[in-house]
Amino acid sequence: MNPNPQIFDVIIVGGGLAGLSSAIHLSKYNLKVLLIEKNNYPKHKVCGEYISNEVLPYLNYLGIDVFRLGAQKIKRFELSTPKSKLLKSNLTLGGFGISRYVLDHALYEKAKSESVQTLQDIVTNIQFLNDEFSIITKNNSTYKSRVVVGAFGKRSSIDITLERNFIKKKSPFLAVKTHVKGDFPKDLVALHNFKGGYCGVSKVENDVINLCYITDFTAFKAYKDIDEFQEEVVFKNTYLKTIFKNSVPVFEKPLTISQISFANKSPVENHIIMCGDSAGMIHPLCGNGMSMAIRSSQMASHLIIDYLQGKITSRVVFEKAYQKSWNNEFKTRLKVGHFAAKLFSKNQLAEVLIRILNGTPILLQKIIKQTHGKPMVVK
Ligand SMILES: Cc1cc2nc3c(=O)[nH]c(=O)nc-3n(C[C@H](O)[C@H](O)[C@H](O)COP(=O)(O)OP(=O)(O)OC[C@H]3O[C@@H](n4cnc5c(N)ncnc54)[C@H](O)[C@@H]3O)c2cc1C
Numbered sequence: 001m002n003p004n005p006q007i008f009d010v011i012i013v014g015g016g017l018a019g020l021s022s023a024i025h026l027s028k029y030n031l032k033v034l035l036i037e038k039n040n041y042p043k044h045k046v047c048g049e050y051i052s053n054e055v056l057p058y059l060n061y062l063g064i065d066v067f068r069l070g071a072q073k074i075k076r077f078e079l080s081t082p083k084s085k086l087l088k089s090n091l092t093l094g095g096f097g098i099s100r101y102v103l104d105h106a107l108y109e110k111a112k113s114e115s116v117q118t119l120q121d122i123v124t125n126i127q128f129l130n131d132e133f134s135i136i137t138k139n140n141s142t143y144k145s146r147v148v149v150g151a152f153g154k155r156s157s158i159d160i161t162l163e164r165n166f167i168k169k170k171s172p173f174l175a176v177k178t179h180v181k182g183d184f185p186k187d188l189v190a191l192h193n194f195k196g197g198y199c200g201v202s203k204v205e206n207d208v209i210n211l212c213y214i215t216d217f218t219a220f221k222a223y224k225d226i227d228e229f230q231e232e233v234v235f236k237n238t239y240l241k242t243i244f245k246n247s248v249p250v251f252e253k254p255l256t257i258s259q260i261s262f263a264n265k266s267p268v269e270n271h272i273i274m275c276g277d278s279a280g281m282i283h284p285l286c287g288n289g290m291s292m293a294i295r296s297s298q299m300a301s302h303l304i305i306d307y308l309q310g311k312i313t314s315r316v317v318f319e320k321a322y323q324k325s326w327n328n329e330f331k332t333r334l335k336v337g338h339f340a341a342k343l344f345s346k347n348q349l350a351e352v353l354i355r356i357l358n359g360t361p362i363l364l365q366k367i368i369k370q371t372h373g374k375p376m377v378v379k
Contacts, residue, residue: 018276
C-alpha cells in the first residue's frame with residue numbers, strides 16, 4: 001500500500017455513462033474527483049445504442065450535444081414476434097441513436113476538460129474504515145476519498161471482491177452486437193423477437209446500423225457458432241433475415257458478452273453509492289438502461305454535493321436518502337420491465353400480446369411511456 005495516498009472528495013469506479021456523467025456533474029461544484037476506468041477510450045460496447053430523449057436536457061447541462069456528434073433522431077418504433085407478426089407505433093417522447101464508442105468518448109473528453117482526474121487502471125478492492133474509503137488498484141496504488149461512486153456496470157470483478165449477492169448466481173443471458181452498413185430508416189428503432197431472444201435495430205452516427213441481440217444461453221449452446229445460431233434461429237424472423245442478409249459488416253467480427261444478470265442489487269453497499277447497472281439492470285427489451293444510468297448519476301450527484309457541503313449532516317442520512325430516491329425512481333420500472341420481458345419470452349403469449357396491442361394503440365402508448373420516463377429536470 002502506498003504510504004502517502006492521494007486524497008479526493010469523490011472517487012468514481014468505472015467510466016461508462018453513469019461514472020462519466022457523475023464525474024462531470026461533481027466537477028462543476030469544484031469537487032476533487034478521480035475517475036478510474038479499466039479500458040481505453042474510445043471503445044465499442046455491447047449495447048442497443050438507442051437512448052430515450054428523457055436524458056437530453058441533462059446531457060446538454062453536462063455540455064454534450066449528441067446531434068453535433070451525429071446522433072440520429074428516432075421517432076418510430078416497430079416490434080415483431082418470432083413468427084414475424086409486426087406492431088408499429090410512433091414514439092411520443094422518442095429517442096436517438098448514437099454509438100457508445102462516440103458517446104462515452106465525448107463524455108470522457110468533457111470530464112477531462114472539467115478537471116476530473118482520470119486514471120486507466122483496474123480497481124481490485126474498495127475498503128471503508130474510519131469514515132474514509134481506500135481504493136486499491138491492480139497497479140498497486142491506493143487512493144482515498146470521503147465518497148465512492150460504484151459505476152462499474154452490470155458485472156465486474158469488484159462485485160466478487162465485495163461479495164455482492166447477485167454475483168453468486170449464474171445468469172443465462174448472452175448478447176451479440178455488430179455494426180453494419182445497409183438500408184434501414186433513420187428514424188426507426190425496431191425490436192425483432194426470435195425464439196429465445198430479441199434483436200434491437202437502429203441507426204447510429206455515420207449512417208451505420210447497430211444490430212444487437214440478447215439470447216438465452218441454453219438456446220445458443222445447441223449451435224456450433226454465431227453464424228449457425230443466426231441461420232437456424234435468428235433468421236426465422238424474416239425482418240431480421242432481410243436486415244442481416246442485405247447489409248455489409250463494419251466490424252471484423254461481432255462483440256459478445258455473457259453472464260448478463262437482471263437480478264436484484266442494492267443501490268448502496270459497503271457505503272458505496274451504486275449508479276447505473278451496478279445498482280440494478282433492466283431488461284433492454286423493456287427499458288432504457290442508459291437513461292437509468294444517467295438519471296441515477298444525477299440523483300447521486302445532488303446528494304453527494306449536499307453531503308460534502310454539510311447540508312446533509314450524517315452518512316447514514318445520506319445513504320438512506322439515495323436508497324430511497326433510487327427505489328422511488330426505478331424499483332417499479334425494473335419490476336414492470338422484467339415482467340414484460342418474461343411475457344415476451346413465451347412465444348405463444350408474444351403472438352397473442354401483439355394482437356392485443358395492435359388492436360389497442362392506447363395501451364401500447366402507455367407501455368412505451370412507462371419505459372421512456374419523463375424528461376430529466378436540470379437543477
Ligand atoms: C444487449 C444489451 C443491449 C442494450 N441496449 C440498450 C439500449 O438500446 N438502450 C439503453 O438505454 N440501454 C441498453 N442497454 C443497457 C445499457 O447498456 C446499460 O444500462 C448502460 O451501459 C449502463 O451504464 P453504466 O455506466 O452503468 O455501465 P457501463 O457502461 O457498463 O460502464 C461500466 C464501466 O466500468 C468499468 N469497470 C468495470 N469494472 C471495473 C474495475 N474493477 N475497475 C475499473 N473500471 C471498471 C468498465 O470497463 C465499464 O467501462 C443494453 C444492455 C445490453 C446488455
